[in-house]
Amino acid sequence: AMEKKVVRSKVGEKVSLPCCHQIPSSEGLHKYRVYWQKNITDVVLAYSEGNMISKHERYRNRTEMDPRNLTLWISPMEILDNGSYQCIVQHNSIVVCDESVILFVTADFSKPNITAEVFADSCESTEMVITCSSHGGFPKPKISGALNNVSVEWNASWVSESSFSPYNVTGKLQLNVTKDVNITCSVEYSGFSTSTSLLIEKTNDCVVPPVPPPYNVITASIIIIITFILATILAARYLSRHACSHCCKRQDSVEEGVKEYAKAPMSSKETAETSSV
Template sequence: MGLKYALFVMVLLIADAASEMNQAYFGDTGKLPCHFKNTDNISLNELVVFWQNRQDMVLFEIYEGSIKSGNVHPKYKGRTRFDQNSWTLYLDNIEIKDKGSYDCYAHHRRPTGMVPIHKTSLELSVLANYSQPEIVNISNGTENLGIINVTCSSTQGYPEPFKMFFVIKTENSSETPEAEIEKYQDNVTELYNVSASLSFQVPPEAKTVNVSCGLKPTETKETLFSPSLVIDVKTYEPPSVPDSILWKVAIIIVVLTVVVMVPFIIQKKKKKKQPTLPHENAVIQVEEEEHGQVKDSVEYHVPESSDEAHCVVNTQKIATDDPSATHF
């Protein structure tokens, strides 16, 4: 009989081992049902029922008909309520840290010891509703260039959003570009603040642009949309240059020209005025004689004696006075 009972309990525990999925919202109350039927009508004074998480922290315990708080972990004290009719435990002030797996155990206390008769495993997920997205124009006047910059933000949500996107509408077009999400998670609450930015070119023919953004918290939840932002697009005209600026530019060009060119001209004139070296004069004279440029030159040489010098001078004089004279 004992073996059959043990096998029955094992089958019962295996059957009840499948985890039940539950979800709760941040700050609200989570529901942790035990699904204990007590078909054998066991007296509450003979039962030990308790809930604990996978870290073996006890949330709540009934021991032989009385609530026993000595084994309850401090993080759960004062946060639980028990409904004996449905064998359900309620956990108040849900935090992101409360997500995870829980087990409910029921034991029949006998003179021979504790006999497990029931177990329920459940998974608790925690959600936090994001605030309505808010869109802001951060163009700072760049719409005059046909470029618009906007940012979209939402706060205090969990888990990370599935996606964020923008909706851009003009008189003749509509598009929904998806944006990269920037995330910040609070170290205490573990909630997310998210934002996304977009820079886009406005079609030249557009007069107004209607921009909004959407945030999809999860793949299955509905999308949250921001209010629409209507932007008037102005025709861009290049700014004219004042005459005073043009005059300043002209003066700068003239000054630069003088500073650069004057030293160059002075240096060039100095090179022209430099005297010719004696060696250069000799070379020039030889070149002129070779090309017949000097026809009536007189050849001089240094005589070795005074007589020879006198002879040469007389000969030159005779040649000058009488063209028909014979040269010696």
């Protein structure tokens, strides 16, 4: 069996599907019947005696056929255009060509968005959930990633309305971060890929509390402080009493001097009286 031709395109582009027969320049389309079918059952368009006799509603205003090489043009591409197309050519009621071509249509995914949610934090580490999401692409993608250039496996989930609808993909990764890390998320689909990187910084700068001294050190320190305070109080009292005793002695000496001075004139008077007698 002849290997089927494969054509790849993206949503919004214009694609050409080749047919297996080319009409000679000496003949015209009016001598042929041409059928372009999809998945055998749906007639995309059909020509007979040079006139279009059928066209699928979904391909209206999106298709045209080259009258010489019978190439089918489709524009703009849609996801639903994916499938197997068959070109059948008849000449004088004889099938001269019947071949299929596979059309793969892809839709680009959005650039992945990476977010980080912290749910536990400490001085040593930060526990967080990393989420990578991308949407609007086709076909169903594969999500992969790397942590500091080391491959990691995401817990992925996909959402799509049907097998021929755009996909949204989300990947989650639980990390215990102890230092700055660089994480990359890649979305791969049908030979294409898109990726994003994010630097996650360990920002919690903790001040480690000082280690309290042992109990015996605390007890000894308290005893020393109390002893110092008591010694200071006793010294203050001693100095106060010593100063007062000096003051009292000095006052007694002054009083005695005054008394002696007062006695001296009286002695002189008595001497004078004795002399006069």
